[in-house]
Amino acid sequence: MDNSSLLQSFIIEAYKNQKNKKSIDVYNIKQEGENALCGDTITFYINVVDDVIKDVGYDAKGCVISQVFTSVLSEYMVGKNWNKVLDEISFDDIYNTVGVSLSPTRLKCAKLPFETIKLALNKNMGHD
Amino acid sequence: MYKKDFPIFTNTKLNGSDLVYLDSAATTQKPQIVINKLKEFYENYNANIYRGIYNLSEEATALYENTRSRVADFLNVSSSEIIFTKGTTDGINFIVYTYAKNKLKKGDLVLLTEMEHHSNIVPWQILSKNIGFNIEYVPVSKEGKLKDLDKFLEFKPKILSITHVSNVLGCVNDISYISRLAHKIGCTVIVDGAQAVSHMKIDIKSLGCDFYVFSAHKMFGPTGVGILYGKNEILSEIDPVFGGGEMISSVTKEFPVFKSSPFKFEPGTQNFADVSVFSSSIDYIDSIGIGNISDYIKDLSSYAVKKLKGIKGLHVYGEGNLSGIISFDINGLHSHDIATLLNENNIAVRAGHHCAQILMSSLGVSSLTRCSLQIYNDRSDIDKLVYSLDKIVNYFN
Structure with missing residues (x-):
C-alpha cells in the first residue's frame, strides 16, 4: 500500500482506536465545529486547570480524515498550555504525523479540529 | 464498445x-468528433456571428443557427423556441427573472419538489425574498416517487418547477401527466432536463411543459452552452431582461424595438464557437x-x-x-x-x-x-x- 493512501495502516489504526472519543464528566470548555460541505461535526470537551489542558474528550461524526486528525490533535493537546496550544502544535505537525497526502477539498476535513479549537480559543479570549 | x-x-x-x-451526471466526457469540431471551428470558421458582411461571418452564423435547428428537431419544437444560455442553472435563472418575476405577486405559490437540485431552488428563494411569494416542496418517497402532488396543486400554484430526472435518485418524473394536471389549474410547468436529455427521447410536444432547460456538457457537448426551450406564445409575450447589441431591431434615445424570439433574448456576442460545435454532439447521439x-x-x-x-x-x-x-x-x-x-x-x-x-x-x-x-x-x-x-x-x- 502506497503510504499516501487513506488505507495506510496508521490511519486505519488511528481511526479504529480513537482513545479520546469519549465523554468526560469534568470540562470547562465545550466547542462545536462543522464542515457543512461534508456534514462532518465535532464537539470538543476540554478540561483546563491553571491554564493546562488536563483532559480532552470529543464526539465526532464524519469522515475518516476529520476523525483521525481530531484524534491525533486531541492526544497532542493533553498537558499543553491551553492559551498557547496552537502555537505549540501546528497543523503541519499533525499532517506530517498522519502522513497522508490530501487534496484541497479533503484538507478542509483535516483542518476542522484546528478550526474548532481556534473558535474555542477566540471565545475564551473574548473575541467571540 | x-x-x-x-x-x-x-x-x-x-x-x-x-x-x-x-461521474457523467456531473459532466459527460467528449467524443473525438466533438473535440475535432471545436478545433475545426477555430481553424476554419471563427468570426463573430450575424453582423459580418463577409463569408467567414456568414458561415459562422450558419453553423450557430444550424445548431438551433438541430436542437429544435431533437426536441420536436420550433427554432424560435430555442434560446441559448450558459447552462441549466442559467436557464432557470433566466426564467425566474425574465418570466416569473413579472408573473408572481406577494402571496402567490411556487411549487417545487424535495428532489430538486439547488439550481432549481435557490433562484426561487432569492426572488421570493424580493416579491414575497410562497414556496412549497412536494415530498418525495425514498424510492423517488412524488407524494401528494395533486393535493399541492389544489393550492393553485402559479408555477411548478420540477426536475425530469433526479440527479440523486435517478427517478423519472412523468412530465406529461404532471403538465396535464398543472395546466388544468393554469399553472406554468418548468422542467429541469439536465439529467434526462443524454439518454431519454425528449419530445416536448408530448411532455406538454411550458419551459424545458438543460446543458450541452451533460450530453457529450462543450461546456458553457445551455438550452432553454420556451413556448412561443410565452416567449413572444415577455420582454428581455438583458439588453445589448444584436437583440434589437432599432434603438432610439427613448426605448428600443426588440427583435423577435429567440434573438431578443441573446444580447451581445454569444458563445458562438461552442454552440456551433454542439450540433456534433447531437450528431453523435443520433449516430448511436x-x-x-x-x-x-x-x-x-x-x-x-x-x-x-x-x-x-x-x-x-x-x-x-x-x-x-x-x-x-x-x-x-x-x-x-x-x-x-x-x-x-x-x-x-x-x-x-x-x-x-x-x-x-x-x-x-x-x-x-x-x-x-x-x-x-x-x-x-x-x-x-x-x-x-x-x-x-x-x-x-
Missing part, C-alpha cells in the same frame, strides 16, 4: 490504472440512436445495482430507477472517504450532498456516494468499482 470514441480514456492513467469515469443509449444505460444500471447490493453494508437509494444514476451509502463509511479511496484506483465517483440538501435531509442522510453511467461505461467498470468497494469495506471492518 463506445469507449474508443472518447480519447480521455486512452490519454489519462493514474498509477497505471485506466480511468473508470462514473437515443433509444439504444436508453436501453444500454438501463441494462448497465440494472447490472450495477445488482452487483453493488452484494457489498456488505451497502444500501442503494432508489434502486428501481434505472436511469444511470445510482446513489448509495455504506454503513460506517463517509462518502468522501469512499470517493477518496476509489480515486486511488482511478475510479471517479461523486460524493456529498449532490446539491440536493433538501432531498438529503428528507432521506435522513448527510451525504451519499453516486456513480452515474454513460455509454462509454461497461460492465468491467462496474466490476472494478465493486472490487474496490469490497476491498474498502474489508479494510474498515
Whole structure:
C-alpha cells in the first residue's frame, strides 16, 4: 500500500482506536465545529486547570480524515498550555504525523479540529 | 464498445490504472468528433456571428443557427423556441427573472419538489425574498416517487418547477401527466432536463411543459452552452431582461424595438464557437440512436445495482430507477472517504450532498456516494468499482 493512501495502516489504526472519543464528566470548555460541505461535526470537551489542558474528550461524526486528525490533535493537546496550544502544535505537525497526502477539498476535513479549537480559543479570549 | 470514441480514456492513467469515469451526471466526457469540431471551428470558421458582411461571418452564423435547428428537431419544437444560455442553472435563472418575476405577486405559490437540485431552488428563494411569494416542496418517497402532488396543486400554484430526472435518485418524473394536471389549474410547468436529455427521447410536444432547460456538457457537448426551450406564445409575450447589441431591431434615445424570439433574448456576442460545435454532439447521439443509449444505460444500471447490493453494508437509494444514476451509502463509511479511496484506483465517483440538501435531509442522510453511467461505461467498470468497494469495506471492518 502506497503510504499516501487513506488505507495506510496508521490511519486505519488511528481511526479504529480513537482513545479520546469519549465523554468526560469534568470540562470547562465545550466547542462545536462543522464542515457543512461534508456534514462532518465535532464537539470538543476540554478540561483546563491553571491554564493546562488536563483532559480532552470529543464526539465526532464524519469522515475518516476529520476523525483521525481530531484524534491525533486531541492526544497532542493533553498537558499543553491551553492559551498557547496552537502555537505549540501546528497543523503541519499533525499532517506530517498522519502522513497522508490530501487534496484541497479533503484538507478542509483535516483542518476542522484546528478550526474548532481556534473558535474555542477566540471565545475564551473574548473575541467571540 | 463506445469507449474508443472518447480519447480521455486512452490519454489519462493514474498509477497505471485506466480511468473508470462514473461521474457523467456531473459532466459527460467528449467524443473525438466533438473535440475535432471545436478545433475545426477555430481553424476554419471563427468570426463573430450575424453582423459580418463577409463569408467567414456568414458561415459562422450558419453553423450557430444550424445548431438551433438541430436542437429544435431533437426536441420536436420550433427554432424560435430555442434560446441559448450558459447552462441549466442559467436557464432557470433566466426564467425566474425574465418570466416569473413579472408573473408572481406577494402571496402567490411556487411549487417545487424535495428532489430538486439547488439550481432549481435557490433562484426561487432569492426572488421570493424580493416579491414575497410562497414556496412549497412536494415530498418525495425514498424510492423517488412524488407524494401528494395533486393535493399541492389544489393550492393553485402559479408555477411548478420540477426536475425530469433526479440527479440523486435517478427517478423519472412523468412530465406529461404532471403538465396535464398543472395546466388544468393554469399553472406554468418548468422542467429541469439536465439529467434526462443524454439518454431519454425528449419530445416536448408530448411532455406538454411550458419551459424545458438543460446543458450541452451533460450530453457529450462543450461546456458553457445551455438550452432553454420556451413556448412561443410565452416567449413572444415577455420582454428581455438583458439588453445589448444584436437583440434589437432599432434603438432610439427613448426605448428600443426588440427583435423577435429567440434573438431578443441573446444580447451581445454569444458563445458562438461552442454552440456551433454542439450540433456534433447531437450528431453523435443520433449516430448511436437515443433509444439504444436508453436501453444500454438501463441494462448497465440494472447490472450495477445488482452487483453493488452484494457489498456488505451497502444500501442503494432508489434502486428501481434505472436511469444511470445510482446513489448509495455504506454503513460506517463517509462518502468522501469512499470517493477518496476509489480515486486511488482511478475510479471517479461523486460524493456529498449532490446539491440536493433538501432531498438529503428528507432521506435522513448527510451525504451519499453516486456513480452515474454513460455509454462509454461497461460492465468491467462496474466490476472494478465493486472490487474496490469490497476491498474498502474489508479494510474498515
